Amino acid sequence: MSEQASALKKYKKRSQMAEVWLRFRKNKAAIFGLIIFTCILLVSIFADVLVDYETKVKQQDFMNRMASPSWEHPFGTDEFGRDILGRVVHGSRLSLAVGLGSVAFSLLLGGTLGAVAGYYGGRLDNLIMRIVDIFMAIPSTIMAITIMAALGASTFNLMLAIGISFIPTYARIMRSSVIGLRNTEFVEAAKAIGAKNSTIILTEILPNCMAPILVQITMSFAFGVLNVSTLSFIGLGISPPTPEWGNMLSTAREYLRDAPHMCFFPGMAIALTILSLNLLGDGLRDALDPKLKQ
Amino acid sequence: MEKQASEKNIVLEIEDLVVNYETDGVVVHAVNGVSLRLEKGKTLALVGETGAGKTTTALSILQLIQDPPGKIRGGSITMDGDALLTFSERQMESIRGDKVSMIFQDPMTSLNPVLTVGQQIAEVIQIHQKVSKAEAEQKAREMLELVGIDGGRAGEYPHQFSGGMKQRVVIAIALACNPTLLIADEPTTALDVTIQAQVLELMKELREKYQTSMIMITHDLGIVAETCDEVSIMYAGRIVEHGTLRDIFKETRHPYTVGLFNSLPNIKRRQEMLKPIKGLMPDPSNLPTGCSFHPRCDYAQAICSTRKPAQTFLSDTHFVECLAYESNTGVTITKKEG
Amino acid sequence: MHKYILKRLLMMIPVLIGITFIIFVILNMTPGDPALIILGSEANDETVAQLRDELGLDDPLLLQYGRYMLGLVKGDLGQSYINNRAIFPSIMERLPITLSLALLAMLVSVVVAIPLGIISATKQYSFLDSTSMVLCLIGVSIPSFWLALMLILFFSVNLSLLPSGGLNNGIVSYILPAVTLATSGAASMARQTRSSMLEVIRQDYIRTARAKGVRKNKVLIRHALKNAIMPVITLMGLTLGRNVGGAVVVESIFTLPGTGRLLLEGIRSKDIPMVMGCVVVLSILISIANLLVDIVYGFVDPRLKGEYR
Numbered sequence: 001m002s003e004q005a006s007a008l009k010k011y012k013k014r015s016q017m018a019e020v021w022l023r024f025r026k027n028k029a030a031i032f033g034l035i036i037f038t039c040i041l042l043v044s045i046f047a048d049v050l051v052d053y054e055t056k057v058k059q060q061d062f063m064n065r066m067a068s069p070s071w072e073h074p075f076g077t078d079e080f081g082r083d084i085l086g087r088v089v090h091g092s093r094l095s096l097a098v099g100l101g102s103v104a105f106s107l108l109l110g111g112t113l114g115a116v117a118g119y120y121g122g123r124l125d126n127l128i129m130r131i132v133d134i135f136m137a138i139p140s141t142i143m144a145i146t147i148m149a150a151l152g153a154s155t156f157n158l159m160l161a162i163g164i165s166f167i168p169t170y171a172r173i174m175r176s177s178v179i180g181l182r183n184t185e186f187v188e189a190a191k192a193i194g195a196k197n198s199t200i201i202l203t204e205i206l207p208n209c210m211a212p213i214l215v216q217i218t219m220s221f222a223f224g225v226l227n228v229s230t231l232s233f234i235g236l237g238i239s240p241p242t243p244e245w246g247n248m249l250s251t252a253r254e255y256l257r258d259a260p261h262m263c264f265f266p267g268m269a270i271a272l273t274i275l276s277l278n279l280l281g282d283g284l285r286d287a288l289d290p291k292l293k294q
Numbered sequence: 295m296e297k298q299a300s301e302k303n304i305v306l307e308i309e310d311l312v313v314n315y316e317t318d319g320v321v322v323h324a325v326n327g328v329s330l331r332l333e334k335g336k337t338l339a340l341v342g343e344t345g346a347g348k349t350t351t352a353l354s355i356l357q358l359i360q361d362p363p364g365k366i367r368g369g370s371i372t373m374d375g376d377a378l379l380t381f382s383e384r385q386m387e388s389i390r391g392d393k394v395s396m397i398f399q400d401p402m403t404s405l406n407p408v409l410t411v412g413q414q415i416a417e418v419i420q421i422h423q424k425v426s427k428a429e430a431e432q433k434a435r436e437m438l439e440l441v442g443i444d445g446g447r448a449g450e451y452p453h454q455f456s457g458g459m460k461q462r463v464v465i466a467i468a469l470a471c472n473p474t475l476l477i478a479d480e481p482t483t484a485l486d487v488t489i490q491a492q493v494l495e496l497m498k499e500l501r502e503k504y505q506t507s508m509i510m511i512t513h514d515l516g517i518v519a520e521t522c523d524e525v526s527i528m529y530a531g532r533i534v535e536h537g538t539l540r541d542i543f544k545e546t547r548h549p550y551t552v553g554l555f556n557s558l559p560n561i562k563r564r565q566e567m568l569k570p571i572k573g574l575m576p577d578p579s580n581l582p583t584g585c586s587f588h589p590r591c592d593y594a595q596a597i598c599s600t601r602k603p604a605q606t607f608l609s610d611t612h613f614v615e616c617l618a619y620e621s622n623t624g625v626t627i628t629k630k631e632g
Numbered sequence: 633m634h635k636y637i638l639k640r641l642l643m644m645i646p647v648l649i650g651i652t653f654i655i656f657v658i659l660n661m662t663p664g665d666p667a668l669i670i671l672g673s674e675a676n677d678e679t680v681a682q683l684r685d686e687l688g689l690d691d692p693l694l695l696q697y698g699r700y701m702l703g704l705v706k707g708d709l710g711q712s713y714i715n716n717r718a719i720f721p722s723i724m725e726r727l728p729i730t731l732s733l734a735l736l737a738m739l740v741s742v743v744v745a746i747p748l749g750i751i752s753a754t755k756q757y758s759f760l761d762s763t764s765m766v767l768c769l770i771g772v773s774i775p776s777f778w779l780a781l782m783l784i785l786f787f788s789v790n791l792s793l794l795p796s797g798g799l800n801n802g803i804v805s806y807i808l809p810a811v812t813l814a815t816s817g818a819a820s821m822a823r824q825t826r827s828s829m830l831e832v833i834r835q836d837y838i839r840t841a842r843a844k845g846v847r848k849n850k851v852l853i854r855h856a857l858k859n860a861i862m863p864v865i866t867l868m869g870l871t872l873g874r875n876v877g878g879a880v881v882v883e884s885i886f887t888l889p890g891t892g893r894l895l896l897e898g899i900r901s902k903d904i905p906m907v908m909g910c911v912v913v914l915s916i917l918i919s920i921a922n923l924l925v926d927i928v929y930g931f932v933d934p935r936l937k938g939e940y941r
Contacts, residue, residue, distance in 0.1 A: 130650075131650070133647065134646075134650030134651055135654070137647050137651055137915070137918070137919055137922065138651055138654070138655075138915055138918075139873040139874055139876060139877040140874075141874070141877030141878060141880060141881070142876070142877045142914055142915060142918075145877075145880060145895070145899070146655055146658055146659065146907070146911050147658055149659070149662070149898075149899040150658050150659050150660075150661045150662045151661060152663065222773075226775055229775060229777075230775065230776075230777060230881060233777045233881065234881055234884055234896060235896075236899065249777065249778060249781065253781055253885070256781060256784060256785060256789065257789055260785050260789075263778075263781050263782070263785065264782075267778030267782070270775050270778060271770075271773050271774045271775065271778065274772075274773040274774075274775070275769065275770065275773035278772060278773055279769070356843055358839060358842055358843060383848070387845045387846075387847060387848075388845060389845070390843055390844060390845035391843060391844035391845035391846075392845060395843065396843045398839065398840060398843075400836060403835060403836035404837055404839075404840045405837055405840065406840070406841065406855050406858075406859070407837070407859065407933075407935065408859055408932065408933065408934055409854075409855075409858075410934075417841075418844040418845065421844065421846060422845060451934040451935070453934070464840070467840070467844060
């Protein structure tokens, strides 16, 4: 590629990103989602700096069991007198990490399957997509419960159990993008100069189907976080004493009548995380594809 | 102004129509004082580039402009003595499809994919005529036959028809209630050339049979020459030249109209270069002062950017909006070869 | 049309085989010897081996699967490891509760969401539109189990209006669980209805209908909704699936003795045949629901119907 052409390509790419950002910035709800999500992300990354795990999260205080919110414990304390704020802060780590892990796992596997199916087409495409259809026919909650029941509770299994239900979606998005791009001039051109198939998929096709993938990532991340806490809530995910929003709620449920505050804050944390991701996803979708905007 | 004799036969009269599209403080001046009148049984062509306000003018007659952002800000539209702009939504509903019908540009998308063509034709009949469902369906089949489609296909869905056939169905819907006025918005642009001729022929035939007046919106001067009696040339929301077919084609006066003709390839003199009009349509949210055409006009003088041209009548049927035809403006058009 | 339905039915068979096979394989990965679970850890090796042979646990996986499927066709899903009861009847006994919960939630979702979506679309950017869309966003973001706890806290604990669990109050017992389960489905359906209505309203054929003089409301129902409803129908199928999955959680919170709770109890007691039976039955139900959606789709969309006439 000549220098001019690559410069042009770079320029075009930048202006495209700039345009997307410009559209995104105008969307107040999306910006709100972005800010909230960034805050949640920062809190979970710097959880150890913000709240000391040993003294604040694990420390039990039987004189102060199920205390209502106060200056000392802004979110109150739980049935062992532990600080709920500290536990909510540290609880974010596992929820987000498992959510992210499940997205990465499914993106990698589903994306590859979809790309291969779409690029090669024919019988291979048919076979892959039929299998994907079957996985799609099993509802995600049921699938996750089955896997957790069989494999037992561990962080890795949790990622697997949650991620597996996203695979079909990524495979489908990837496949349809690849089919749409397979016969475009720039792919033909790359083929003509003898580029390897894998190179074409990675360098020519992948960058051009980032828009729907990116939107799907935010959406499935939200769903992943929700599923982590759901599984933990029914006792199939992360179990106490490790703080996790879902298992905190599961315990809080026993004390619903006496200490409703125990129930309120972890739930708020989940809802806020998912809400911010949904806002972000909606905003991204509208910014990336203005045609879809209502 | 014009002959009293024809006054009685006027089907539609638009006076000084102003339509804006208003969003977030930006006002797009789509139609800026359009006046036109149409006699019974006659066909008027509205010609101009995309964005000249042709479709907006047509949609104003039916009051089908998307609101928001579209707003009719002034003028009057009179049909058979009724001031349409004072009509309620209910009253307009009884006019639409009955007295005034419209054919839209793209037949591929003009029909509802989930209703049979028979249902779609029968619907308009049932709304405006006191007939039973069975009678309406019977009439729908007759309409299909009329536009050259086997009546037995009434139970089929739009996706089972070709583009040309779909446009025939759209015409059947438009003519089902025998309207006084038919508005055709580029009815053949989306069709193949051979189909275009068939559809135009069909429209002409049916229009003559039912004595329907028609407004034909197009940018194809060939279609104008074939089907129309009078021509209005629109530019930036105004009619800049109007006359009979002969006036416009033989006595072309406005520099813009001249430009339109020069943009056409001339089959007889192939070696001649095309002379496209320089520049683009002005931004309708920021129209030039004075004559809207002056930035693109070869003959523009300083006065053209400050003074708005008025209608100058060159004959009873022919007027032009250009300072060159007004006295004492100093603007002249040096005639080139005809 | 019959051809279409028949084709859908036939297409369901490989999907069902696939689903059951996947579930079978996954649950076979469960650690621990079923024979030991049944006999207790003190049993001697001989009896364990004998039981393994009886249960066919040493046969190849495919053979075991074949045997299971043969049983499934005959309505035999084996016996519980825990109490030796036949699994199929135990599930059937509980199924009506799960089904009524999922369907009731679905009904609530549809009744609320579709009108809301239509009104929002026709009054785009109005106060009503923005309020309902904010509510919908919250609706899809709120985890159902937390919503359940909050509803119990408010309606049962604070107001003492509705029961917090159990089935002792007839239909009233279902109110909170159904509302919990319906919320996220309703929210996403309303969003979908609104956005597809907005898209359809801008189509040319809507303008054609208006140009024919069709009343505005009739345009919305006869011309717009019929086109806009298709993606909503797809979503309904998905929602029904999610509702069945969600029922597991909701039943556990509201202590409803449905299939979902049977499943969770099975997991806690490592009763693999029970878990398998519940998952298989629920998955089949969802496949049937999707089949119904496909058939409805065929009725609504003439383009599909035409292909199989």
